[in-house]
Amino acid sequence: MQASATRQGNGYKLSGHKHAVVGAPFATHLVVSARTSGARRDRDGISLFWIARDTPGVTLREYPTFDGLRAAEVLLDNVQVPASQRIGAEGEAFALIEQLCDEAMVALSAEANGAMARMLADTIDYARQRKQFGVPIGTFQVLQHRMADMYMQLEQSVALTQVAAMQAASAPQARAQAACSAKIQAGQAGAFVGQAAVQIHGGMGVTEELAVGHYFKRVTAIDLQLGSAEHHLRRYADLLYPAQAAA
Numbered sequence: 001m002q003a004s005a006t007r008q009g010n011g012y013k014l015s016g017h018k019h020a021v022v023g024a025p026f027a028t029h030l031v032v033s034a035r036t037s038g039a040r041r042d043r044d045g046i047s048l049f050w051i052a053r054d055t056p057g058v059t060l061r062e063y064p065t066f067d068g069l070r071a072a073e074v075l076l077d078n079v080q081v082p083a084s085q086r087i088g089a090e091g092e093a094f095a096l097i098e099q100l101c102d103e104a105m106v107a108l109s110a111e112a113n114g115a116m117a118r119m120l121a122d123t124i125d126y127a128r129q130r131k132q133f134g135v136p137i138g139t140f141q142v143l144q145h146r147m148a149d150m151y152m153q154l155e156q157s158v159a160l161t162q163v164a165a166m167q168a169a170s171a172p173q174a175r176a177q178a179a180c181s182a183k184i185q186a187g188q189a190g191a192f193v194g195q196a197a198v199q200i201h202g203g204m205g206v207t208e209e210l211a212v213g214h215y216f217k218r219v220t221a222i223d224l225q226l227g228s229a230e231h232h233l234r235r236y237a238d239l240l241y242p243a244q245a246a247a
Contacts, residue, residue: 002016004036007036012049013079014051014079017076020065021071022065022070024062026070028053029051030050030053032050034046046094047092048093049086049087057080058079059074060075066221103168105180106164109186111222112157112219113154115215115218116150119150122201123147147196156185160178163181167179176235177240180239184233187228
């Protein structure tokens with residue numbers, strides 16, 4: 001937790017910073033988590049606040065992301081916030097943040113599935129049109145197998161995303177496990193489908209003119225948002241074996 005909130009009169013004083021806040025340059029208001037009590041890694045003691053972007057002490061350092069979006073580093077320098085702008089009870093926001101992150105992971109997985117579907121469709125179309133040795137490259141068995149593998153990876157990701165969406169209202173552990181599963185598969189499938197699409201397209205796959213390269217960048221960014229596939233593999237293991245995780 002890189003931000004703190006200390007009581008001051010009838011409100012709070014927020015200080016700290018937030019990294020890589022996607023979409024922040026377009027926002028009029030921000031929802032910020034800050035520690036109001038406890039040690040840095042404690043689950044308890046985290047609170048949520050909403051603040052207007054033009055509040056004194058709020059600074060945004062904007063920059064483009066490699067997948068074509070806009071993000072910012074949000075700097076908080078003694079930002080005065082009334083208690084009415086706290087969301088929920090003081091120090092009890094961790095469970096809500098976890099829930100929101102799980103739901104956002106499902107949404108990101110669904111977005112990745114859409115990007116993968118487009119990359120697969122474009123790759124199939126290209127393989128039908130591009131000729132080598134006088135025949136479409138789509139007639140080569142090795143490329144047919146590669147595109148079949150792309151389809152299988154996509155379908156597995158779609159299935160796990162659908163399960164995670166259905167588990168959104170379940171108990172926290174079931175919800176988190178389903179969200180982790182979807183995010184893991186979306187990350188791994190996105191890397192496989194994107195790399196295969198670029199390879200089958202050849203050098204054209206990374207040009208600005210084709211959508212494939214742009215979608216590959218997006219699925220790569222999605223894997224990193226809210227934790228990579230590797231991170232969520234560890235989280236899934238911790239959810240299955242909490243006693244070992246605490247040891």
